[in-house]
Amino acid sequence: MNLILLAPEEIHHDRLACLRDPRRLRHLKEVHRARVGDVLTLGVAGGGIGRGELMLLSDDEARFTLDGLDTPPPPPLPVHLVLALPRPRMLARSLEHVTAMGVKQITLLHTRRVEKSYWQSPELAPEKIHHHLVLGLEQARDTVMPEVNLTKGFRPFVDGRLPELLTQRRGLLAHPGMPRSCPRGIDEPCVLLVGPEGGFIPHEVERLLAAGCEGIHLGPRILRVETAVTALLARLF
Missing domain, CATH: 3.40.1280.10 (SPOUT methyltransferase, trefoil knot domain)
Known part of the structure; x- marks a missing residue:
């Protein structure tokens, strides 16, 4: 996973992202070996890409503070x-x-x-x-x-x-x-x-x-x- 793809409803107050599905949580722990304080690449479905700092990672939830999601995705093939x-x-x-x-x-x-x-x-x-x-x-x-x-x-x-x-x-x-x-x-x-x-x-x-x-x-x-x-x-x- 080179990008943590967020659904719009997982973003709160434009600055906080919360995800709870087991697949991404497992990937954060087992592949990224993420720790609180790590900065990872995130994007919102249908929108932009940015960075987020991991504030919480538990068995049930991960929380990120977002530093903008304003980088456009790569162009599509025609x-x-x-x-x-x-x-x-x-x-x-x-x-x-x-x-x-x-x-x-x-x-x-x-x-x-x-x-x-x-x-x-x-x-x-x-x-x-x-x-x-x-x-x-x-x-x-x-x-x-x-x-x-x-x-x-x-x-x-x-x-x-x-x-x-x-x-x-x-x-x-x-x-x-x-x-x-x-x-x-x-x-x-x-x-x-x-x-x-x-x-x-x-x-x-x-x-x-x-x-x-x-x-x-x-x-x-x-x-x-x-x-x-x-x-x-x-x-x-």
């Missing part, structure tokens, strides 16, 4: 990530990784090679998704929560939502065998589409290309989803 729903364990890691890298708009999409059982996973519960997003923000010292949308229909997405997204964004379809190498260092908003393990089926590729997406690849190696997404984002931005 990308809307459309990710075919990964298997649950991979989903958790992927959400944390892309959040840490600065992705703020995520669509989890059903495609032919996505197992239908994945949509019943407990990892898709709102509180679970929120937990992984928070871990990504804490890692990156960020405070702005990404927006995650669940989309179970491939055809309605391609026919309805995707054209809207592409009106002001460049569409990039990452898929093995595409004619172009992934571009480097782009400075324009984009929609990045990444398939499941096994990739998009040919019909899906055809539909996405026909909708206006450009096909790109990362070379001849086949990567795991969380590795591919991280590599794509790092190369694009």
Whole structure:
């Protein structure tokens, strides 16, 4: 935890922060090995970042006095990530990784090679998704929560939502065998589409290309989803 992320309701009178949840208390004790008087980095969800002095640390509560929360969070990446729903364990890691890298708009999409059982996973519960997003923000010292949308229909997405997204964004379809190498260092908003393990089926590729997406690849190696997404984002931005 490189940032202690506070909810607005945990801040009192603009100068005092109180947190009581077991996860952050345990992290303060076991990882930070925090002691009264230590000064740590804190941020408020949706707001700024600053420093706070630890005034109390017990089994039930930690209290900080705040020295301003006026440093802005790092800038977001100008990308809307459309990710075919990964298997649950991979989903958790992927959400944390892309959040840490600065992705703020995520669509989890059903495609032919996505197992239908994945949509019943407990990892898709709102509180679970929120937990992984928070871990990504804490890692990156960020405070702005990404927006995650669940989309179970491939055809309605391609026919309805995707054209809207592409009106002001460049569409990039990452898929093995595409004619172009992934571009480097782009400075324009984009929609990045990444398939499941096994990739998009040919019909899906055809539909996405026909909708206006450009096909790109990362070379001849086949990567795991969380590795591919991280590599794509790092190369694009």
